[in-house]
Amino acid sequence: EAGVAQSPRYKIIEKRQSVAFWCNPISGHATLYWYQQILGQGPKLLIQFQNNGVVDDSQLPKDRFSAERLKGVDSTLKIQPAKLEDSAVYLCASSQVRSPSPLHFGNGTRLTVT
């Protein structure tokens, strides 16, 4: 089974620029998550989708972060404008709807904001 695909693998931008990350979950996984992992910390959930609807976005900084999951498959996470503190690894995960169902993570996008 193919894993969760994320791109790009690395991204370097200047503050105030915008950036977008893409995620393709495992086929058939209805639930998709975006996590932010700052160096030295555990991953923090930003947003959770089930199909194309948002289940939880309570920790998403909505003034600058947005995410969408059109057609309930691929997802994009956007930051506009980026701040220095957004430097982190952005991880996408997917799971089946039945619970508890293991999360399958991609290898993430490492963002550096200068």
Add this chain to the structure above:
Amino acid sequence: DAKTTQPNSMESNEEEPVHLPCNHSTISGTDYIHWYRQLPSQGPEYVIHGLTSNVNNRMASLAIAEDRKSSTLILHRATLRDAAVYYCILSRAASKLTFGTGTRLQVTL
């Protein structure tokens, strides 16, 4: 969400068993105990989960205390590829996983 407490780091010799402890004294009756690990430069990887009974799979075993206030992840024979950060997480079914800082396991020859 109920909180877990794990040692910051542990060391093990290769080919020996490793017991990674996790305390969760405020666990509720509906909380599952999940373990994930994160190898360098990779996303977290599911290891095992359980509710009340001990669990085994091809990667590890999970031993859950009778009062459920603690659990132990057991790697039966550590290899260099098991060097990673191990996260112990509590969550109710269908609820989000909240990661802590985990235990960094070092495996030496």
